[in-house]
Amino acid sequence: MPAARHVPQRLAAAPATRPLPQGWEEIRAEVLARIHARHWLPGALIPTEEALAQEFGCARATVSRALRELAESGVLERRRKAGTRVALHPARRATVAIPVTRLEVEGRGQTYGFHLLEQGLMVAPVPVTAQLGLAPATPLLHLRTLHLADGRPFLYEDRWLNPAVLPAPLPDFTAISANEWLVGHVPYTTGDIAFSAANATVDEAAILGLRTGTALFITDRTTWTWDAPVTAVRLAYAPGYRLHTLV
Amino acid sequence: MPAARHVPQRLAAAPATRPLPQGWEEIRAEVLARIHARHWLPGALIPTEEALAQEFGCARATVSRALRELAESGVLERRRKAGTRVALHPARRATVAIPVTRLEVEGRGQTYGFHLLEQGLMVAPVPVTAQLGLAPATPLLHLRTLHLADGRPFLYEDRWLNPAVLPAPLPDFTAISANEWLVGHVPYTTGDIAFSAANATVDEAAILGLRTGTALFITDRTTWTWDAPVTAVRLAYAPGYRLHTLV
DNA sequence: GAGTGGTCTAGACCACGTT
């Protein structure tokens, strides 16, 4: 909880108000409450940081922190000079965690395992090189891995690695999954992730032990380190997988 | 860009270093660069805020902002007294935007439309009431809506609304979609979202104009206002839909 | 030009968790 020292009293006190919000978290809650109470309507301008700071008897920076968080979660829209508005079309933002597969499995209390199905340097299909922004004929390291939970197929991973940007001694990918080695050895800075659904192909069904056509949850990820592409990977999850938002 | 005034010069200047990072964004980039250069290894302690502030010649609050952002995105792990470490198992966090369906369609340059397929007050299935934390026999408002893009099926929405918490004059849901009315009239404070894949049922296939068994991208959302449940909704997207992360 | 948010500073107190 925030400190309550040095609290300047409002001179123009509203009669019998509830206690002032303390700290940026309570201010954020208070603003949300006013929006929810339809005291501040969608699209409406809310008071300036300075006005709110005066009302709450705190520094402007504290109000700023609260409003910034709300703007980052899509509740408010802020522009200099124009002020702060309640979002009219709240494209709410949600955060998802993308853990290493081993931890994802172990987090469910299951035993993790994996099989490297294929490994080889080869020319990638054009969609892959295009996605990575590489010349069409660039040879890439292709790894296909089946991840297991309690010995049962959990996730089929089809990965292309750019050998040009990998640190020198490549590991034995039958001993450590590419997934896990990468996060420890190529901390990435940017990436793009897309989620979708697809019917299992004949190959995917065979690998995952499913009937052809089973609906699979798909994650496509492209990873970059500064400006060099590192890896493009497609993850196909066995049925039952659900990706949850945080909090 | 941040201000560069009042920059205290480092007394113990390292010889011929590159210019100091200016502002919290550049500091964040510098920290990321050191991690990426494997100067700071996964699991390792990095200097304290105070030490970095001294090194960069800025206030501690500026370093704090940069490190906080990195912690929020999963790159660093911070604990009081224990200090700040490079995340050993970086469960990277990604943010997705959840817009109103109409805007999602219009954002693709397509024309939006919808049909209300069913509307009625009825006892919800047990999984739904359980998900909302309501008594099993609670009557809920059930809405089934088909959203269209350029006249073609885009999204099938199966929604349960808690009438007890809705503002008094309910709209004509054939004129405004529940999706859109809710965001304008019941700003929510919390919610849980899960993404998954499922084969289209016979009904879903008929509604969306697909073959039974087609893989659908599913979003399940539960929404609360403070502590009262508002709505539980299942969205089934027509094939081709991809959910992208921001940035 | 002027108003608003965005950032920075220097200092301070506090909460938490390791020791």
Place this chain on the structure above:
DNA sequence: ACGTGGTCTAGACCACTCC
């Protein structure tokens, strides 16, 4: 107990953008 991050303050300058 003590070190580290978390937060707050009061003031300042700046960037952006609307008028």
